[in-house]
Amino acid sequence: MxxxxxxxxxxxxxxxxxxxxxxxxxxxxxxxxxxxxxxxxxxxxxxxxxxMAAVKAAERILVDTQPTKVYLGVDGDTGYVQRLAAIPLGAERVRDERLIGMQTPGGTGALRLAAELVAANTAPRRVWIGTPTWPNHVPIFRAAGVAIAEHPFYDPLSQSLDLDGMIAALETASAGEALLLHGCCHNPAGIDFTPDQWERIADVAARRRLIPIVDLAYQGLGRGLEADAYGTRLLFDRCETMLLAYSCDKNFGLYRERTGALWAKAPDAASASRLHVAMRNPARAAWSMPPDHGAAVVRIILESEELTRQxxxxxxxxxxxxxxxxxxxxxxxxxxxxxxxxxxxxxxxxxxxxxxxxxxxxxxxxxxxxxxxxxxxxxxxxxxxxxxxxxxxxxxxxxx
Ligand SMILES: Cc1ncc(COP(=O)(O)O)c(C=O)c1O
CATH class of the missing domain: 3.90.1150.10 (Aspartate Aminotransferase, domain 1)
Structure with a gap:
């Protein structure tokens, strides 16, 4: 040239x-x-x-009270990360010393960060994904250099879930491989696992020492806030380690504000801070510091009993x-x-x-x-x- x-x-x-x-x-x-x-x-x-009216009210408070626009830091709004965690994980898990988390630009940012974490810190560098899935899942993991292994999941024409096929495929997975799961309101299939089905999935994930990555982008839009978190909480309790990629863009109606978070359960309290650094480094290289507005709005809502109820x-x-x-x-x-x-x-x-x-x-x-x-x-x-x-x-x- x-x-x-x-x-x-x-x-x-x-x-x-x-x-x-x-x-x-x-x-x-x-x-x-x-x-x-x-x-x-x-x-x-x-x-x-x-x-949403609760969002409008929180935005008014934010405009009136925000003292500065200085950078948030790589973890984002830590008050937001802390308070929000209780919605998917329940209050008792938020106090778990093995839990770490950070704000991300939307659920997409959380997934990409999860993919970077898998690429840089696991030897298999492979993620299991059911078909069909949200069309952006495969590009996100591929872009981070993670290989894709597909497992059976759902046939749209016969409208049938193939859970046996899924479990049989996962029985062949190796320790350290990741397993991507839709926490609720599967996109596109609309499937929500029953508690018994979640038990089978958690069992195979724990036994084969897989790293579940739960994508929870629609909490509260399926069977309700608590019921939609069932699988996430079960995997947290059962598996050595797991990641939760969360989006507030649908359930707070914040779409363009790109409001998400990634949490990880470290295998033990001693490795939690190392895992946190392993998460911060790719975030720093990708967006350095996340945007503020959506996360601040969610935090203000969750700080107020009245706005939370609304x-x-x-x-x-x-x-x-x-x-x-x-x-x-x-x-x-x-x-x-x-x-x-x-x-x-x-x-x-x-x-x-x-x-x-x-x-x-x-x-x-x-x-x-x-x-x-x-x-x-x-x-x-x-x-x-x-x-x-x-x-x-x-x-x-x-x-x-
Ligand atoms: C299954 C799933 N995961 C993640 C996302 C990403 O959400 P966000 O808009 O917060 O990046 C979406 C958005 O459509 C989705 O459908």
């Missing part, structure tokens, strides 16, 4: 991220009745994503609204009845890729390429239209 030759000229075409491509296609569609059921955000019945009420209202929409969606056609047993913001329609494309092309209805539909983006008004558009593709299936 000479000093005058142009740069970035030898690039080959790269596949665009599916969901980002979907957002662009939706924006470019100028049909007035287009429907965005792709991107995973909560919407109210008017189709907007409001700022946030819990608002979250519960959102959860119930999504449940109602899921019920109506499942009632649109007998082939959709199985969606009733799924939880969370997403439903995986039992449809092939052709149907996904036809919905987009013929009706301006945008769902993800794998058939994932954002239930939380539906409105009562949109329901009949969706039913009519789907009917020819679902066939003459009888309930039962």
């Amino acid at each position: 000479t000093a005058t030759s142009p740069l970035f000229t030898g690039l080959t075409d790269q596949a665009a991220d599916g969901l980002l491509a979907l957002m662009l296609a939706y924006r470019a569609d100028d049909r007035p009745g287009k429907l965005d059921l792709g991107i995973g955000v909560y919407r109210d019945d008017s189709g907007t994503t409001p700022v 946030w819990r009420d608002e979250l519960e209202h959102m959860r119930r609204r999504v449940l109602g929409l899921r019920e109506r969606l499942a009632g649109l056609h007998p082939a959709l009845a199985g969606l009733r047993s799924q939880t969370g913001m997403f439903a995986m329609l039992p449809v092939a890729h052709d149907t996904v494309m036809a919905l987009r092309r013929d009706h301006g209805i945008y769902i993800a390429d794998d058939g994932r539909l954002n239930v939380a983006g539906l409105t009562d008004a949109a329901m009949p239209r969706l039913g009519a558009a789907l009917a020819p593709w679902l066939g003459d299936v009888r309930a039962g």
Whole structure:
């Protein structure tokens, strides 16, 4: 290359991220009745994503009282990390000397930090991931240099969970390999493990000395705040070590504020501070110090009994609204009845890729390429239209 030759000229075409491509296609569609059921955000019945009232109140306090904008430090807002930990882990585990944590830019930042930790500090450098999963999981771990091992999980067309297949695959895993698990409201499959199923998973993870990485991005939007933390707490209690990648972006409605945290349980109190440094170093190299606003807002909410109660009420209202929409969606056609047993913001329609494309092309209805539909983006008004558009593709299936 000479000093005058142009740069970035030898690039080959790269596949665009599916969901980002979907957002662009939706924006470019100028049909007035287009429907965005792709991107995973909560919407109210008017189709907007409001700022939660508890968040607005906390923001006013923040603006009035924040004394400075100096850097937070690599761990972020430690008051936020400390108070928030009790929501997924329960108050007694927060006092455990083996627990360490830090603020991250969103759940994505937490996952990337977990991946860096696995890449730099485990010999197998491998993570087990069930299919299907959130499409960003594999790129996040690959980008950190972690190899992916896929295990069976769910078949969308027959709407069946393959837990036996998953456990059988994990029985072949080696000590020190990581195991990525959706803590609740699986994205995209909508599966939530029952306590018995969590027992089996915790048992194999503990026996084979795997490192569970729980991705908890929807706590409170499935069966409720406590029930949604069941698996996380069980893994914490059973496994030598585990990581928890948390996002407040859905359950506090903070999306663009990129509000997350990563906690780790060290094998013993003596190794906790070394593990903390091993977490701080890649964070320092990636973002140095996290953004403040979202974490400060969450901390202010959790410091106030009144704001905490208001946030819990608002979250519960959102959860119930999504449940109602899921019920109506499942009632649109007998082939959709199985969606009733799924939880969370997403439903995986039992449809092939052709149907996904036809919905987009013929009706301006945008769902993800794998058939994932954002239930939380539906409105009562949109329901009949969706039913009519789907009917020819679902066939003459009888309930039962
Ligand atoms: C399963 C899952 N994990 C993590 C995330 C990341 O959340 P955040 O927006 O906080 O980065 C998402 C976001 O959609 C998700 O669906």
